[in-house]
Amino acid sequence: MEAHFDGIAEFVAVAQRGSFTAAATDIGITKSAVGRAVTRLETRLGTKLMHRTTRRLTLTPAGEAWLEHCVAALEELKRGESALTLARNMPGGEVRIDLPTAYGRLHIMPVLLDVAKRYPALGLNVSFTDRRVDLIGENIDIAVRIGNLDDSADLHARQIGVQHMVIVAAPSYLVARGVPQSPDELADHDCVAGRRQGNRIAWLMKQQDGSTSRQVVPVKHELQDFEMVLMAVRAGLGLTQLPFWMVQDDVRRGALQIVLDGRSGGEWPINVLWPRTKALPAKVRVIIDGLVGWANES
Known part of the structure; x- marks a missing residue:
C-alpha cells in the first residue's frame, strides 16, 4: 500500500515550487532524494511526468493530469486529519462510564449530568457496579472506584475523595x-x-x-x-x-x-480511573476535569 503513495508528496512539491531544490527545502530532505522519489513514481506509473532541463522544469500533459489528482488526494487527507484533530479537541461522542452503585447515583451522576449539559455533543453510557471492572477489556472510558488500587501500567488514577x-x-x-x-x-x-x-x-x-x-x-x-x-x-x-x-x-x-x-x-480513597493513552480524548478530559473540579469544591 505504501508504494501507491511513494513520491506523491515530492512530485507535488516540485510541481508547485517549480524546483527540486525548493521542494527539498520545503520537505526537509536532500535534492537528490526528491529526484529519486519522482523518478520512482514515474517508473511505477510508466509515464514521464516532468521535462527537466538545466534552465527550467515543465510538466508533461500526463504530469498536469496527475498533479490535479494528487493535489485533490492530499487535500482530502488534510481534511481527514483535521476531522481527527477536531474529534480529539472537541468534546463529543459516547463516553462509557462505570460507577459504584450508591456513590455513583448520589454524588457522581449529578456531576456527569452537569458536564453533559455543558457539552451537548457528549453521550453518556453509564453502568453501576460494585465489582472490579476491566476498563480496557470491557472498553470503558472512565471508572470511579472506592478502595486501594493495584499498581497498573495501563491506567491513570486521580483521587477525588476519601470514604x-x-x-x-x-x-x-x-x-x-x-x-x-x-x-x-x-x-x-x-x-x-x-x-x-x-x-x-x-x-x-x-x-x-x-x-x-x-x-x-x-x-x-x-x-x-x-x-x-x-x-x-x-x-x-x-x-x-x-x-x-x-x-x-x-x-x-x-x-x-x-x-x-x-x-x-x-x-479508603475514591479514585477516577481511565486507560493510559498518549492523547486523552476531549470527551474523556472534560468529564475528568468536571469530577476533579467538583472534588476540589466539596
Missing part, C-alpha cells in the same frame, strides 16, 4: 435505647447491616493505638442494599455503619446522629 465510615442512628432510636458510649455497648443495641462479608457481620472500629480492627455486632435487620439500610435507620430501627458521604445530608439536618464519633474505623 470515612461512621456509625449513625435516628434520634428517636437513641432516645428509646440510649446512646452507646463505647464499642462494647453495641452488643446491647439493634444493628442494621448491609452485605455480609464472611459468616458474621463486623464493623470496623478504631482502637486506642490507632489501629483498625473488625468488631462483630448483633444484627437485627440485614438488608442487601445500602440505600435500604439507610431507609431502615432513618425509620428508627437501629444503628448502622455507613460511609459519611451517604449520611452527611441526614446528619446536617438532624435526621440522623453520629455515635461513637472518632471510634468508627475505615478510610
Whole structure:
C-alpha cells in the first residue's frame, strides 16, 4: 500500500515550487532524494511526468493530469486529519462510564449530568457496579472506584475523595435505647447491616493505638442494599455503619446522629480511573476535569 503513495508528496512539491531544490527545502530532505522519489513514481506509473532541463522544469500533459489528482488526494487527507484533530479537541461522542452503585447515583451522576449539559455533543453510557471492572477489556472510558488500587501500567488514577465510615442512628432510636458510649455497648443495641462479608457481620472500629480492627455486632435487620439500610435507620430501627458521604445530608439536618464519633474505623480513597493513552480524548478530559473540579469544591 505504501508504494501507491511513494513520491506523491515530492512530485507535488516540485510541481508547485517549480524546483527540486525548493521542494527539498520545503520537505526537509536532500535534492537528490526528491529526484529519486519522482523518478520512482514515474517508473511505477510508466509515464514521464516532468521535462527537466538545466534552465527550467515543465510538466508533461500526463504530469498536469496527475498533479490535479494528487493535489485533490492530499487535500482530502488534510481534511481527514483535521476531522481527527477536531474529534480529539472537541468534546463529543459516547463516553462509557462505570460507577459504584450508591456513590455513583448520589454524588457522581449529578456531576456527569452537569458536564453533559455543558457539552451537548457528549453521550453518556453509564453502568453501576460494585465489582472490579476491566476498563480496557470491557472498553470503558472512565471508572470511579472506592478502595486501594493495584499498581497498573495501563491506567491513570486521580483521587477525588476519601470514604470515612461512621456509625449513625435516628434520634428517636437513641432516645428509646440510649446512646452507646463505647464499642462494647453495641452488643446491647439493634444493628442494621448491609452485605455480609464472611459468616458474621463486623464493623470496623478504631482502637486506642490507632489501629483498625473488625468488631462483630448483633444484627437485627440485614438488608442487601445500602440505600435500604439507610431507609431502615432513618425509620428508627437501629444503628448502622455507613460511609459519611451517604449520611452527611441526614446528619446536617438532624435526621440522623453520629455515635461513637472518632471510634468508627475505615478510610479508603475514591479514585477516577481511565486507560493510559498518549492523547486523552476531549470527551474523556472534560468529564475528568468536571469530577476533579467538583472534588476540589466539596
